[in-house]
Amino acid sequence: MESRKKAGITIVILIVIVITALLSVSCDRSEKLLEIFNVTTFKSDIVIKRVDGQEPLNMPLKYAMYILRSRSEFEDEIVSLNISSVRYMMSNTSLSMSSSEGIYAKSDSSEVKEVIDSIKYCIGITTLNGIFTDKEVSKITLYEGYTADLLEDNLQNYAIIPSTLSKHIKARLSDAKKVISIKNSTTNSFENFKIIGEYATDKEHDAIYLSFGGLSRTVAGVNMDVSDHIEYMEIDVDENKDLANFVYYINNIFADDNMLSQYSKRINRLNEPYPYMFINTVGLEPVYIEEDADFEKNVITISRIDGKENLEMSHLYSDALVKDYFDYSRYITDIVISTGRKGVNPADYPSGTNYQPYGLKLMTLGRSQDSIWMDYPLPPYHQAITSISEIKSDKKNSEIYFYGTYTNKDLVVQREEDYRNRATQRGSAMEGYAIVPAPMFEAIRHYVSTDQQILELCATDESNPNNLLYVAFTAIGYYELPEDSTDQYDVIYITYVGNNNKYKKEAYKNEYIESITIETNCDADMESLTRYLRQYFAPSDVAGEYTGLKNELGLNYEYCYTIKENVD
Structure with missing residues (x-):
């Protein structure tokens, strides 16, 4: 179409895939993994593959x-996000x-109908690489x-059509009217896509390429997710930025x-046991989320x-230890504050039988809906913790599965x-975390x-x-009991932070801390750590020597600390 305004530069990429029979001894592990997989032609810094x-x-x-x-949040770090x-x-x-x-121009002509009928499939893309990968040799x-x-816009929809179809579009048609619609007969959903370009290829002109977000909405309809939707995902990053x-x-x-081993007992933030991994070729520093417990x-x-x-300690001490945590955390591996x-x-x-309930209870109210866990009978007990050590002590031989990158700290x-x-709908502030029983996790998986x-x-x-x-x-996270355990899933563990709001209420301000252990x-x-501890506790x-003295809280020194060294 001679009258169509075209960009001054036509993008032409010739893609050559070379498969080597042997791996060089000098290749690093990431390069070897990349050769095992059928890596797409977009040479990216990060490639997503199945574990x-x-x-x-x-x-x-x-x-x-x-x-x-979160694309805008990492605008400086991400150079290109290639999803098809x-x-x-x-x-x-x-x-x-x-x-x-x-x-x-001639909508009723047999030639136009033949071109439209020749379009067999569509693909959602975020970059032009999606077309190059599909057609191998393309002119776009x-x-x-x-x-x-x-193509990466998640609000507006765009399309790139075959050149065989574009030549039939009216010469002086305004851009606003160059629109195609994709309808999903299964969900009765549809989206309009503005045509922003065309492709030519030596292969069949049998595909249209749509912005990923628009096609995804069409396919999903009212559903929150679509299984088996993504063919590949790759990310190119700016290596000069702090990543x-x-x-x-x-x-x-x-x-x-x-x-990979540190993800074996984890659930990712999308409620799955890490089925996918990223392979990087730019030397990204790993995130260490597995905590070593095998040491003296x-x-x-x-x-x-x-x-x-009986310790009978005021919550003021544990409040102080939590508030000051980052002052001394580099010296310790664990702190266990037990409230019972x-x-x-x-x-x-x-x-x-009539019985006196405890004054506080946990309810399962969510941010956007009140139906989560509503059919699940909640455990009768809750317990405030600062460490999974207390769960393991309470629930013998249990396993704890954290979500995402969360850790014991x-x-x-x-x-x-x-x-x-x-x-929540009732105005609660999100102030803490919970470790729930495994059946609760399974109920909303x-x-x-x-x-x-x-x-x-x-x-x-x-x-x-x-x-x-x-x-x-x-x-x-959640905890799981051994199959042969006679124990019950009768406790939800919540963090001390958040739970300590109750001490502001008259009914709970005199509840005691039962024990404190630091590892x-x-x-x-130890000198720096004990210097901190002496603000509240005597050696x-x-x-x-501390008789009659006041500690940092303005209270008499009632408590002392004892150090036991080289414990297995």
Whole structure:
């Protein structure tokens, strides 16, 4: 079409795939893995593959949406995001194409009908590489005023059509009218796509290429996700930027192929056991999320100076230890603050018996819906913790599965980015985390994201306004009992942070801390750590010297610490 305005530069890429028979001894592990797979022609810094080594990728839509929604957050780090959907065949019973009225010069001609009938499938793409990969040798022309990055737009829809079809479009038709529609007969959904370019190839002109977001919405309809939707995903990054935060982000959904073992007992943030991994060829620093527990340690315990067995410690001490955590965390490997199990089990009482419930309970209210876990009978107990050590002590031989990049240390202090002022419909702030029983996790495993697993701590009796409390906790993992265990899934573990809001209420301000234990490496800087501890606790061997003195809280020194070294 001579009258069509075209960009001054026509993009021509000839792709040559060379497969070597033997791997060079000098190749690093990532290069070897890349050669094992049928890597696409887009030579990217990061390639997403299946952990089991199988092809095709068959990745659900939700993985692409996780990356696309945060595209602007990593605008400096991501140079190009190359995502292509699988082929969707065109037919009257699935996806079908139609055009705006009057778009073709001779819409009733047999030639136009023949070209339209020759289009057999469509693919959703975020870059032109999706076309090059599909057709291998292509000539792509973008019309004046349009750029390839529009294909990544998740709000507006764009299309690149075969040159065999474009030549039938009216010569002076305005860009606004150069539109095709894709309809999904199964879901009765459709999307309009503005035509921004054309391709020519020595192969069949039997495909149209649509912006990934638009095609995905058409295929999904009212559904939240589409299985087996993504054919491949690749990411090109700016190696001159600090990529630490971006690598941390993608670790939430993809395993690092260099450290696969640390994901074996984890669930990614999209509620799956890490079925996909990323292979990088640019030397990205790995994220270490597996915590080593096999070492000799020093164990610090807190006890009463007067020798009484029960600690009976005010929450002010544990509040201080949590508040100051980052002042001393580099010296320790674990801190266990125990507040004891709370709640009453109705099963312990004969039917019809009146009993006094505990004043607080957990409810399963989510941010966007109140139906999560509503059919699941909640455990009768909850317990505030700062470490999985307490879960393992309480539930013998249990396994803990964290979500994404969460670790044991997150149970001490909430991540700043996870705090939300109003996280539930009743206005609870998201202030802490939870480790839930395995059956609770299984009950909502079909949800798209682990972010939807939200619990709310509130008063059992809401008639007393003085004791009203609403605090939200999001699950960051679950615990699983051994198959032969006689124990029960009767406890939800919530973080001390968030739970300690209850001490502001008159009914709970005198509840005691039952124990505090701190663990360190044997070669830790004990002088710096004990200097911090002496603000609140006396050294047990010279506790008498602190008689009559006030600690940092303005209280008498009632407690002391004892260090036991080189414990297995």
